[in-house]
Structures are given as structure tokens and as C-alpha cells.
Amino acid sequence: MAIDLAKIAKAKGIKYFLISFTDLFGVMRSKLVPAPAIGGMAKDGAGFAGFASWLDMTPANSDMFAVPDPTSLIQLPWKPEVAWLAANLWMDGKEVEQAPRNTLQRVCDSAMKKGYRLKTGVEPEYFLISEDGEELSDLRDTQEKPCYDQSALMRRYDVISEICDSMLKLGWGTYQNDHEDANGQFEMNWDYNDALVTADQHAFFKYMVKALAEKHGLRATFMPKPFAHLTGSGCHAHISVWDKTGKKNLFNDPKGELGVSKLGYQFMGGLMHNAVGMTAITNPTVNSYKRISGSATTSGATWAPTTVTYGGNNRTNMIRIPDAGRFEFRLADGAANPYLFQAALLAAGLDGIANKRDPGKRVDLNMFEEGHKVKGAKHLPLNLLDALRELEKNSSLREVMGHEVIDAFLKLKHQEWLKFTASLTPWERENVIDC
Numbered sequence: 001m002a003i004d005l006a007k008i009a010k011a012k013g014i015k016y017f018l019i020s021f022t023d024l025f026g027v028m029r030s031k032l033v034p035a036p037a038i039g040g041m042a043k044d045g046a047g048f049a050g051f052a053s054w055l056d057m058t059p060a061n062s063d064m065f066a067v068p069d070p071t072s073l074i075q076l077p078w079k080p081e082v083a084w085l086a087a088n089l090w091m092d093g094k095e096v097e098q099a100p101r102n103t104l105q106r107v108c109d110s111a112m113k114k115g116y117r118l119k120t121g122v123e124p125e126y127f128l129i130s131e132d133g134e135e136l137s138d139l140r141d142t143q144e145k146p147c148y149d150q151s152a153l154m155r156r157y158d159v160i161s162e163i164c165d166s167m168l169k170l171g172w173g174t175y176q177n178d179h180e181d182a183n184g185q186f187e188m189n190w191d192y193n194d195a196l197v198t199a200d201q202h203a204f205f206k207y208m209v210k211a212l213a214e215k216h217g218l219r220a221t222f223m224p225k226p227f228a229h230l231t232g233s234g235c236h237a238h239i240s241v242w243d244k245t246g247k248k249n250l251f252n253d254p255k256g257e258l259g260v261s262k263l264g265y266q267f268m269g270g271l272m273h274n275a276v277g278m279t280a281i282t283n284p285t286v287n288s289y290k291r292i293s294g295s296a297t298t299s300g301a302t303w304a305p306t307t308v309t310y311g312g313n314n315r316t317n318m319i320r321i322p323d324a325g326r327f328e329f330r331l332a333d334g335a336a337n338p339y340l341f342q343a344a345l346l347a348a349g350l351d352g353i354a355n356k357r358d359p360g361k362r363v364d365l366n367m368f369e370e371g372h373k374v375k376g377a378k379h380l381p382l383n384l385l386d387a388l389r390e391l392e393k394n395s396s397l398r399e400v401m402g403h404e405v406i407d408a409f410l411k412l413k414h415q416e417w418l419k420f421t422a423s424l425t426p427w428e429r430e431n432v433i434d435c
Helices: 005-012 035-044 100-113 150-155 157-170 195-215 262-282 288-292 338-354 367-373 384-393 395-401 403-421 426-432
Strands: 016-022 028-034 046-048 064-068 082-091 117-129 176-179 185-189 219-221 235-242 319-323 326-329
Touching (some): 005 035, 016 035, 016 064, 016 100, 028 195, 082 100, 100 117, 100 195, 100 338, 100 395, 117 195, 117 338, 150 157, 157 185, 157 195, 235 262, 235 338, 262 319, 262 338, 262 403, 288 384, 338 395, 384 403
Parallel strands (some): 016 082
Antiparallel strands (some): 016 028, 117 185, 117 219, 117 235, 176 185
């Protein structure tokens, strides 16, 4: 049965709809549509110029139309007269293949045809900082090991509780909030779901956190490494694959090692096989590599992987198995595009299943101190350029995600790298000016 957005607007007191899409750089783009016009927009989509966002288009391209998915509707808890809708992009009567949400939906549909349904939960970390972005918002948050600090958490109770209350109203199943390992850093957890639902929630969560922080006179950032001496912001994903009905967890096997099935280990093998190439997607900014290639922080550890390994309940590996029937992928950071992140996870996992990839033996060492003892483990890229070159060589991700989206992403990210290399940093002036 079709969902009538006009009727929903009247019933829920919605005056405006944000018809939204996320571009290749993870920027959310929207049009604010008055409720009386939503019928036409629901059918034909809201018009955009693709070149005006981070998509590989030119001013000569046709109009691009964002057709909202009614099932994604989220009424803003702090501004209930407005509702948000995730949209899929169309141009010239065809789906835009490079659009991130279109890409994820395409990969999910392909997996469903094979009998696989990806379910994930994400853990996006963020900092609450001053409005000018120069320092932490809480100058009393100075502990060397601030993780779980109750006092620092409660000093930000007003904004944290409003974000949490909003997620509770939305029915996301939020169950805990904490102060993370860096000063000024927080994390909020909610229930796992189908990959597309999780991606929509992840995209909206980032907007919601920023909006509510602004409401409280603060600024929120998901930047991977905003402060050199502090732990960076990751975006860990908990992963399981279910049957088409979503009722049977295909990763769960009481007889399997650590409670994970053969299929689960093959999926993990795909993640490990493709991890080096995936890094450009899961860690997509110049700043990302300050987190995964960084030195020990004030708290004593980066909590970010540097090599491609997996283990049991061991947070020093790229993949951790904390419980039966699922595992945690710890590579991605706060800048990861919510849709491309999920699409890359599923694409890599499908490659692992199709090719029966073996992840090898688990590592039970402290990889931060004893990683040199693991022979043959692949190292993650040290910078964005290396990561982009690895993605260029990766045929598995390209085959499943699509040539157009990979080519467009690589083109725009190479342009970003060139802009970065053309800039002068304070470090260069301080260390090279008298050469």
C-alpha cells in the first residue's frame, strides 16, 4: 500500500518536508518543501543541479530529481512541524548510479537475490567543541583518561539528554550514552537494523547532533582527528547477515569458533581481503590518516587499527568478535559516508562469500604493542593518496558497487588531494622556512 505523505502531514501536523540526499563527500543536501506541495514532489522528486553538490557532473547535465522514500520519514523531535525524507536520485528517467543511497540500495538488492540481508549497528563518535572550532567546549574536561568520566558527561547532560530523548521518540532503541576516550568526545548507541535503515539513521543522526549542539550554543564535529593529542573519532560497525526474512542470523553458529559460522568467517575474509582498498571509503579524508596512522594519544592508545587483523574480544584488531553471531569492524571513522560505508561493507563481504575467502588465524596479541610479531599482516594506507590508489586497483568493490560510483568518488577525491597538497601548513613554515 502506497504511503500518502500529504495525509501523514495533516495527521501529524507537518508543515514542511526536508527532501534530502547525501552526496559523495557525505554532505547532506536538501530542499524545504511546504506540505501542500509534497504530493507532486513525492511523485516526481525535488529538482537539483548535480554539479552544485559533490557529484561528478557538469553544469551541462540535466536536472537531477530527488525522489523521497516515504518509509524513511523522520519527524524532527525538536521541530515537529518539519519532517526529513531520504531520497534516491534520478536523471533523464534513470537512477543516478553514482548517488550513495542508490548505490547502497542496489548492493542490498543484489544481496537479497542471493538470500542475504545485511544488518548493522553503527557507533559514531563526535566531539562537542567551541563555536569557532578552536577548542573543547568544556575546559574542565582535562583528565588523562577521560573515558566514561561521569562528571564530564553530566556537564553536557542538557545536550546529550536532548539528543537521546529525540532518538527515543523516533523509536530507534537507544540504550546508552557515554563520554568517550578523548576529552570532549561522546558516543551514543542505538539498536541495529537493516543496512539501509541504519544508513538513513546514521545520516540523520549526524545532522541531529549538530543541530541540537548549535541549539545549546555548542558545535559538534565528527572530524576523525580534530585534536592531535587526543583519540580520534571512529565509527565502528557491528555486522551480521540474516536470511531474506530477517529472522535467522546466518552468522550465528554455536559450534563455530567464537560462535561465528563458516559464512560469517567468509564474509570477514572478504572484509580483510578488501580492507586496504576499502580504506578510501571508510576513511575518506586527508585528516582520517591522522587517526589510523597516529602516535599514542594522551589516554595511552589510539584505539584505531593500523594492520588488517581480526581477533576475539580484543579492541586492538581491525575486526573484533565480541559475541556469537556478529563482529565489529573498527576501521571506519566519523567522516565515513553513511551510505557508501554500508555499501562497501556489504560488497566486500559478498566477495568473501562468493570466493570463500579465509580470514586466517585470529590474533590474540596486543596489536598496539606487539603487532610486529604478526607475520604477513597487511598494513593499512598511511595517507589518502595511497588509499585512493588501492581503491583504484580493487576490482571486487568496483564490480559490486558499480563502476560509475567508484570512478566518480576517485575523481573527486583525487581533486581534493591535489587541493590539499597545494596548501601550506604551519608545520612547513615552522620547520622548513630556514632551510
